[in-house]
Amino acid sequence: MVKIRTLSGCTACIAAVTLSAPLLAGEAESGKAIAYDSRRGDCLACHAMPTLPDAGPAGNSGPPLIAMTARFPDKQALRAKLWDATASNPDTMMPPYGKHKVLTADEIDKVLDFIYGL
């Protein structure tokens, strides 16, 4: 009896650890954090985000990211832009974040949700 309880206590413990690790990482890695991080999305290198006061100093190689829901009623079209911008514009300078595995699919979805709020 005692043995079993210890065992199940232990299992619960491990489960809690494995569950909480990605959750914590997920919290630290908000779409905004990924987009701002110069070694990850680095979106600010090329795009201003005029509605966010902490978004500077931004580059201007790409258009300012603003009013995204109005400009991209189809969210999947916006995701496609992040996945591989060269598909819709072969001459674009924008890196193909998904196609070249700069970001994972999950990270792209987070960045997508973040910029869709701009």
Add this chain to the structure above:
Amino acid sequence: MKGLRLAGFGLVLAAGVACAAPEDDHLRLVNYFKHKHADVKVADYIYGAFAYDPDAREHYDGVMAFPPYAGALAEGERLWRTPFGNGRTYADCLPDGGRMIAGNYPMFDEARGRVVTFEMALNDCRVANGEAPYTYDDAATLGVLAAYARSLSDGMRMNVRVDGAAALQAYEDGKRTFYRRVGQLNYSCASCHVDGAGNRLGAELLSPVLGQATHWPVFRAGERLETLHDRYSSCFRRARHVPDAAGSTRYNNLEYFHSYLSNGMEMKASVYRK
């Protein structure tokens, strides 16, 4: 028969176009920049990104009045004047005593079938006079030596020549490197220094390709000697592309193409860059 004649005609045409190609490339880019930034004089692109930013240009002029890297140039001059073991000097070895010649480099050496950069020519002098060549990317030796030796050509206009099929092949190879997208981020040199020139990448203003070859090495922040090949490596790293070692054939050919695009522009070694 008709087919044969046609094929022959095609060949002649291709050869004619090939000879004109470097000058076509050059003129097309000059026109591109004249339209893209009508308010900037092409001759001012020797100032790189500073050409787009009058305030930064003023700062540049201030630093250039009292270059903080004067000590490095003095060391380069010392190396230049120190005779080889056999008593001869670089000035004895290079054409015209090494004055007003740096703008002829890189040049294509038919006999060796390869591009020779100015740094290679300096090392060739060493070897021809029984000395060991310097390591290509050693800032303390070849770096400062080239900084001084190039300054003997200040005011010369870049004058890179592409003559003959083999030279053209090296030029074309450099051109492919310049326009090919590479690395995880999928950038080409042209992404940043043609399409992106004048834009900001984060806080950095991007310089145009025209004039980029006229002033090497540069002193970053006025202190750190950076050679043109060092710069190629930093720019490749930005694309998350694996850089070459300085002096690689790919870099030499890139420098050949890249320098041709600065033809006619005034040289000044060395300069301050941010």
